[in-house]
Amino acid sequence: MLKLYNTLTRKLEEFKTVKDNIVRMYNCGPTVYSYVHIGNLRSFVFADLLKRYLKYKGYKVKQVMNITDVGHLTSDSDEGEDKLMVAAKKENKDPYEISKFYTEKFREDIEKLNFDKADYYPKATEHIKEMLKIIEVLMDKGYAYKAGPNVYYDTSKFKEYGKLSGMKVEELEAGKRVEVDHNKKHPSDFVLWFTKSKFKGHLMKWSSKFGEGYPGWHIECTAMSAKYLTSYFENGEFETFDIHTGGEDNKFPHHEAEIAQSEAAFGKKFVNYWLHVKHLIVEGKKMSKSLGNFYTLRDLEDKGYDPMAVRLLLISTHYRQQLNFTFAGLDAAGKNLEKVRDFMLRVDEMNGQDDAIEIVETARKNFEKAMDDDLNVSGALAVMFDFMTEVNKINVKDKEIVKGFVNDVLDVFGLKINFNREIDDSIKRMIEEREEARKRKDWETADKIRDELKQKGVVLEDTPAGVRWKLLK
Ligand SMILES: [Zn+2]
Secondary structure, X not given: OOEEEEOOOOEEEEOOOOEOOEEEEEEOOOEOOOOOEHHHHHHHHHHHHHHHHHHHOXXXXXXXXXXXXXXOEOOOOOOOOEHHHHHHHHHOOOHHHHHHHHHHHHHHHHHHOOOOOOOEOOEHHHOHHHHHHHHHHHHHOOOEEEEOOEEEEOHHHOOOOOOOOOOOHHHHHHOOOXXXXXXXXXXXXXXEEEOOOOOOOOOOOEOOOOOOEEEOOOHHHHHHHHHHHOEHHHHOEOOOEEEEEEEHHHHHHHHHHHHHHHHHXXXXXXXXXEEEEOOEXXXXXXXXXOOOOOOEHHHHHHOOOOHHHHHHHHHHOOOOOOEEEOHHHHHHHHHHHHHHHHHHHHHHHOOOOEOOHHHHHHHHHHHHHHHHEOOOHHHHHHHHHHXXXXXXXXXXXXXXXXHHHHHHHHHHHOOOOOOOOOOOHHHHHHXXXXXXXXXXXXXXXXXXXXXXXXXXXXXXXXXXXXXXXXXXX
């Protein structure tokens, strides 16, 4: 029985789908104005992990991850400038070029991190029509109003505003930290549609009955989840969907706003389970460009790290706990991957008579128990390493069962390990050349070739029986 911590109820709850064994899930995706950083990636990797475990449990998962390419301002509420426009100005490019470029880079990142591709990666700019339709419904139902140049959501009309984050409208009114927008009836109201607003020369704009303009940030997720996970835009039927995820910073105002818009417009509960991933810190400090500890996947690759080690480190601390991302941790993750690879290669060479069925069954049961407990990855990893220790003590006959279990675990964690023992001819030739150099005691050449091979991911071991090689990746 899978239990997940639901932010909405603040409880660990048994997971039940709305319909049969189909899980409909929406994940707040990247705002494509720069490379995503490892903190963003942690949230996306978590969504992928959750999807993979649901599939392991036998569910069919329909997954949507949005791409925000308009409307997300430099603040998560309505202040500041559009992030895309700021990047466009800085790089002296068209905002569409910026979003195209960074969307491509995002796709490369998730490919390297071995994501199980979502069914849809919809872009905000391609769903303006759907957003406008919902804004119209909100207007008709009295949840939205036009004031000054913009259209706002009236949070006072939605009695449950604040139910996800625990923020109260009164607190927001009292806490006036935010820049005051005098067009708003209440400080907690948020923009659904900007027109001739403070942003002059905004290049991304669309005509609408509210005036030429562009959407606020929150409305895109309501529109795109309804479009891809329900039949709302076909027949007006919105069906509550199962899971919505995001980083903890999305909780307020973004997800609170999504709930308010959706439940007011559709007249139904928006989502059953809300899951939020906590921030990470780097080497014990808040990640920031000024501290020089701000990393993207590219930065880590440039330092020679394997994306799979990054993935393992990102998932190994429970998603609701703060992760301290350290280079020592990254090295340890890389070593753990090597341990698994060596184990699998050793199992392959086993030819004994020991029965492993019982060990596998116990390990599988414990793995599931850990993962069923709100995806306790560190517990599940401990199960796998204990299992490897046990198997290493014996010489199994049923190696496929042993390997099958490890492969299932790797699949759930999304870790791709290259067990291929083949090396190509050019590598073989280099190994031979090194052997020849050693024979003529030309240690310098031998060491040079050894280093070159290591760069290519091939590690050599000189044994009394001759040279052996191992693949690092
Ligand atoms: Zn969102």
